[in-house]
Amino acid sequence: MFNQDFMKLSDIGEFKLIQRFAPLFHAHFPSGVEGIGDDCAVIPFQNELSYLVTTDLLNENTHFIKDKIEPLDLGYKSLAVNLSDIAAMGGKPLYAFLSLGLPPDIELTWMDEFFAGFRKMAEETGVLLLGGDTTRSEHILINVLLVGTIETALIKRRSAAQSGDFICCTHFLGDSAAGLKILLDDMPRGPAEDKLIQAHIRPHAQLEEGKWLSHQEGVHAMMDISDGIASDLHRLLESSQCGARVEIERLPLSPELLEVCLEHHWKPETFALSGGEDYALLVTVAPDQFSDIQQAFCERFQRPLFQIGKMTGSQALEYILNGQNYLPEKGGFDHFNSL
Amino acid sequence: MFNQDFMKLSDIGEFKLIQRFAPLFHAHFPSGVEGIGDDCAVIPFQNELSYLVTTDLLNENTHFIKDKIEPLDLGYKSLAVNLSDIAAMGGKPLYAFLSLGLPPDIELTWMDEFFAGFRKMAEETGVLLLGGDTTRSEHILINVLLVGTIETALIKRRSAAQSGDFICCTHFLGDSAAGLKILLDDMPRGPAEDKLIQAHIRPHAQLEEGKWLSHQEGVHAMMDISDGIASDLHRLLESSQCGARVEIERLPLSPELLEVCLEHHWKPETFALSGGEDYALLVTVAPDQFSDIQQAFCERFQRPLFQIGKMTGSQALEYILNGQNYLPEKGGFDHFNSL
Numbered sequence: 112m113f114n115q116d117f118m119k120l121s122d123i124g125e126f127k128l129i130q131r132f133a134p135l136f137h138a139h140f141p142s143g144v145e146g147i148g149d150d151c152a153v154i155p156f157q158n159e160l161s162y163l164v165t166t167d168l169l170n171e172n173t174h175f176i177k178d179k180i181e182p183l184d185l186g187y188k189s190l191a192v193n194l195s196d197i198a199a200m201g202g203k204p205l206y207a208f209l210s211l212g213l214p215p216d217i218e219l220t221w222m223d224e225f226f227a228g229f230r231k232m233a234e235e236t237g238v239l240l241l242g243g244d245t246t247r248s249e250h251i252l253i254n255v256l257l258v259g260t261i262e263t264a265l266i267k268r269r270s271a272a273q274s275g276d277f278i279c280c281t282h283f284l285g286d287s288a289a290g291l292k293i294l295l296d297d298m299p300r301g302p303a304e305d306k307l308i309q310a311h312i313r314p315h316a317q318l319e320e321g322k323w324l325s326h327q328e329g330v331h332a333m334m335d336i337s338d339g340i341a342s343d344l345h346r347l348l349e350s351s352q353c354g355a356r357v358e359i360e361r362l363p364l365s366p367e368l369l370e371v372c373l374e375h376h377w378k379p380e381t382f383a384l385s386g387g388e389d390y391a392l393l394v395t396v397a398p399d400q401f402s403d404i405q406q407a408f409c410e411r412f413q414r415p416l417f418q419i420g421k422m423t424g425s426q427a428l429e430y431i432l433n434g435q436n437y438l439p440e441k442g443g444f445d446h447f448n449s450l
Numbered sequence: 451m452f453n454q455d456f457m458k459l460s461d462i463g464e465f466k467l468i469q470r471f472a473p474l475f476h477a478h479f480p481s482g483v484e485g486i487g488d489d490c491a492v493i494p495f496q497n498e499l500s501y502l503v504t505t506d507l508l509n510e511n512t513h514f515i516k517d518k519i520e521p522l523d524l525g526y527k528s529l530a531v532n533l534s535d536i537a538a539m540g541g542k543p544l545y546a547f548l549s550l551g552l553p554p555d556i557e558l559t560w561m562d563e564f565f566a567g568f569r570k571m572a573e574e575t576g577v578l579l580l581g582g583d584t585t586r587s588e589h590i591l592i593n594v595l596l597v598g599t600i601e602t603a604l605i606k607r608r609s610a611a612q613s614g615d616f617i618c619c620t621h622f623l624g625d626s627a628a629g630l631k632i633l634l635d636d637m638p639r640g641p642a643e644d645k646l647i648q649a650h651i652r653p654h655a656q657l658e659e660g661k662w663l664s665h666q667e668g669v670h671a672m673m674d675i676s677d678g679i680a681s682d683l684h685r686l687l688e689s690s691q692c693g694a695r696v697e698i699e700r701l702p703l704s705p706e707l708l709e710v711c712l713e714h715h716w717k718p719e720t721f722a723l724s725g726g727e728d729y730a731l732l733v734t735v736a737p738d739q740f741s742d743i744q745q746a747f748c749e750r751f752q753r754p755l756f757q758i759g760k761m762t763g764s765q766a767l768e769y770i771l772n773g774q775n776y777l778p779e780k781g782g783f784d785h786f787n788s789l
Contacts, residue, residue, distance in 0.1 A: 120561065121554035125584055131558075132565050136572075136579040144545075144580070152580035154545065154597075156495040168549040168583045168593060206483075206493065210507040210593050215460035219470075222459065226471050233475075240475040241483070241491035244507045244593075245464055254507060254549050254583075254593040258493075 126346075148350065149269055150199040150334055151259070161266065163259040165196035171250035179294050182221045184312040185253075186228025192337065193257035194236055194316030195390040199335035201267050201325025202259035204318065206241045207233065209255055212248030236318060265325040267333035267394070272351035274424040276331055276395035279405075279416045281320045283365040284340060285379055286310035288386020289372070303367040314390040321392055323411055329400025339387040340419075341439050345428055347393065354425035359384075359432040363417040384430075384439045395422055465685075487689065488607055489538040489673055490598070500605065502598040504535035510589035518633050521560045523651040524592075525567025531676065532596035533575055533655030534729040538674035540606050540664025541598035543657065545580045546572065548594055551587025575657060604664040606672035606733075611690035613763040615670055615734035618744075618755045620659045622704040623679060624718055625649035627725020628711070642706040653729040660731055662750055668739025678726040679758075680778050684767055686732065693764035698723075698771040702756040723769075723778045734761055 120128060133147045140146060143155035151163035169189050171177055180188075190207060197204045209229070213222075233240060238257070290311030293304050300308070317335075324330045332351060336343050340357075348355055362383040372379040394416075396404055401418070408416040423429075430437040459467060472486045479485060482494035490502035508528050510516055519527075529546060536543045548568070552561075572579060577596070629650030632643050639647070656674075663669045671690055675682050679696075687694055701722040711718040733755075735743055740757070747755040762768075769776040 118558040119554065120552055120556045120558065123558070128552075128561070128584055132561070135565055135569055138578050140578060144578070146578065146580040147582070152545075152547070154580070156501075162495075164545075164547060164581060164597075166547050166549055166581060166583050166593075166595065168551055168585050168591070170551050170585050170587050170591070172588070173551075173586045206491075206503075208491070208503065208505050208595060210505055212507060212509050212591065213459055213467075215458065217459045219457040219459065219462070222467070222471070226474055230474055239477050239479060239483070239485065241485040241493070242503060242505060243486070244505050245467055246507050246509050247512045248509050248591075249511075250588065252507070252509070252551065252587075252591055254505075256505065256547060256595045258503075 143263065150196040151202070153266065155263060159263055161261055161263045163197055163200050163202040163261055164256065165193050166254065166256040167192050167196070169253040171252070176295075177251065180312055182224035183228035186225040186230070187232045187313060189253045189255050190229055190232040190238065190257070191314045191316050192390065193255045194232070194318060195314070195335040195337065197257060197259035198316045198318045198321030199333055199392055200259075200261060201265050201321050201333065202261040203322065204236050204238050204257055204259045206258040207238050207255060208241060209243035209253070211243065211245045212250070212252030213245060214249060214251065215247055217251070236316070261325065267325050267330060268350070269332050269334040269347045270350040272332035272347060272353050272395040272422050273397070274353050274422050275398055276422040277398055277401045277418050278344070278355055278357065278420040278422060279394050279396055279418050280336065280340070280363065280391045281317050281394070281416060282389065282391035283363050283368065284336065284389050284391060285368050285382030285386050286365050287314060287388040288339070288382040289368055289377070291388070293371070303370045306365070306367040307371060311388060314388060316390055317392050320412060323408070324392065324394055327400075327404050329397040329404050330394050331397060332395045334393050336389045336391050336393050337387060339385040340393065341384045342387075343393060348426070348428055351422070352426070354423040354427045354429070355420055356423055356429045356431060357420035359430055359437050361417070361419045363419070378440070381440045482602065488609070489535040490541070492605065494602060498602055500600055500602045502536055502539050502541040502600055503595065504532050505593065505595040506531050506535070508592040510591070515634075516590065519651055521563035522567035525564040525569070526571045526652060528592045528594050529568055529571040529577065529596070530653045530655050531729065532594045533571070533657060534653070534674040534676065536596055536598035537655050537657045537660030538672055538731055539598075539600060540604050540660050540672065541600040542661065543575050543577050543596055543598045545597040546577050546594060547580060548582035548592070550582065550584045551589070551591030552584060553588060553590065554586055556590070575655070600664065606664050606669060607689070608671050608673040608686045609689040611671035611686055611692050611734040611761050612736070613692050613761050614737055615761040616737055616740045616757050617683070617694060617696065617759040617761060618733050618735055618757050619675065619679070619702065619730045620656050620733070620755060621728065621730035622702050622707065623675065623728050623730060624707050624721030624725050625704050626653060626727040627678070627721040628707055628716070630727070632710070642709045645704070645706040646710060650727060653727060655729055656731050659751060662747070663731065663733055666743050668736040668743050669733050670736060671734040673732050675728045675730050675732050676726060678724040679732065680723045681726075682732060687765070687767055690761070691765070693762040693766045693768070694759055695762055695768045695770060696759035698769055698776050700756070700758045702758070717779070720779045
């Protein structure tokens with residue numbers, strides 16, 4: 112079928128792999144069923160209601176390093192990253208399935224802590240664990256599948272952005288990536304560093320924000336920012352067949368990120384654009400409704416909905432800094448090309 | 451919580467791990483929702499209809515060896531093992547989610563073949579792939595989650611066996627384990643060996659049998675045989691709070707298994723009891739309805755429903771050979787103690 116006998120997966124990368132095989136599975140779906148291509152799959156189940164389904168595979172040494180994260184935090188985080196996908200479609204999480212690959216010599220106390228963290232996150236968000244699988248493995252593997260529910264009419268898709276929309280995000284960007292760097296480099300820590308590390312190991316899925324935004328007619332597209340805005344926005348553009356102009360000065364940066372970047376001569380915009388694991392929501396908003404939505408969001412969540420750019424008709428993703436075109440340092444995270 | 455600071459996972463094994471953590475997650479489920487404890491979780495979704503959900507994690511070097519199985523067969527099998535769980539509750543499979551961990555240097559031709567096999571099995575059984583995740587990994591990991599549907603009233607559970615029931619299975623036992631041994635030992639192959647290998651690499655989920663059996667009132671309990679009948683029947687007994695007596699002479703053995711075992715002086719009953727991966731269905735049948743069900747099954751599937759023993763009130767699992775108690779050579783497969 113493909114005349115590329117000696118090509119390796121690393122030659123094409125993760126997103127091209129998904130592009131390569133997704134068409135093989137585009138069958139005739141029953142009415143209302145949606146598959147690959149958004150944060151969640153959609154399965155209608157009753158009049159006006161749908162299930163949302165998402166899954167994430169976390170792999171030791173790719174997504175986490177055992178010595179660098181407490182098992183309690185890892186349990187918490189492994190559910191949180193899936194909650195973020197449900198949030199990104201506006202849904203309410205319901206049921207989880209957990210598959211674990213575990214080395215036989217793993218300590219039971221480690222397992223106890225991992226499950227305590229998973230359970231804490233599940234209880235906080237009303238999620239019930241309904242099943243899973245365990246198996247022997249050389250390294251730790253964690254696959255979580257999460258089912259949520261939503262009124263079908265309220266689902267926000269990444270394909271719904273329109274030229275002219277304001278591009279907004281619901282939270283600071285870059286904290287998680289900076290926290291990871293501090294962890295990996297074993298850097299000295301003050302309160303600012305601790306805050307960034309916390310953003311990395313205890314990400315907060317924006318479930319309330321996602322639900323609220325799903326009720327706003329003026330919100331067109333929505334997705335979560337898991338691989339870095341450069342990469343995620345690029346996928347939103349592909350889905351919506353639009354372009355975008357992002358103003359670097361408008362990227363929402365936390366005081367802690369600015370403080371730590373100043374101290375170490377790091378560029379905060381690099382973390383914000385390409386860092387990943389922020390789990391903020393990226394939304395596009397009709398320009399004539401932005402002001403009302405912005406004000407109502409502020410009142411509801413006590414912080415701004417950050418406008419970072421505008422959708423364009425150009426099919427290109429441009430970055431502007433000081434009125435000039437800006438070239439980001441690195442693309443989004445790709446599991447098969449990076450590390 | 452547990453005063454076992456230095457214990458490792460291998461000290462307790464897979465089933466005790468699940469027992470250890472399952473109670474942590476036994477929350478108050480909504481009406482009709484069933485979690486850990488059977489082949490599938492159950493989620494009611496409409497009047498009289500439920501979704502069935504099952505998941506299996508296949509791990510290179512634990513569940514398969516890359517050089518010993520063609521990627522086409524592996525793709526086929528990774529879906530088939532989940533289909534078997536849906537079959538075991540009597541359901542019809544609908545939607546799959548596939549998470550893959552892949553080494554960056556894996557050949558694209560290998561991936562093409564894997565997906566071709568997965569797709570073939572999906573098309574044969576009407577399954578739609580709705581989503582998944584991919585990530586970098588040192589070894590190949592395959593997590594499939596499968597959603598099926600069934601009329602809620604027809605669900606057969608492993609907890610429903612009654613003392614006095616006849617224990618039956620729907621297919622030969624031991625072929626897959628013998629096929630695996632032939633593969634791993636690189637043994638010479640004739641037609642009988644090929645048939646056993648085929649049973650291992652191309653297991654057939656008994657979807658039609660499961661559906662048919664779910665409609666029989668006289669069928670009480672049902673589960674699939676994935677880890678070997680010794681281990682799986684033990685779990686059925688625990689769920690049903692019964693005992694069982696299995697007659698070794700009655701284990702259904704294929705002519706090919708008998709031929710190969712005779713040649714190599716292997717004990718066929720060891721493969722049949724402890725081998726695993728047969729994916730036949732294990733059912734218990736009310737004794738007064740057995741004869742009718744047996745005859746109708748024969749007419750429908752052109753082979754017998756094999757009766758291998760009887761449920762007892764003793765809480766023990768006994769094996770009888772030539773009228774004497776028989777001690778099997780090895781327990782079922784446990785991912786953390788064996789290999």
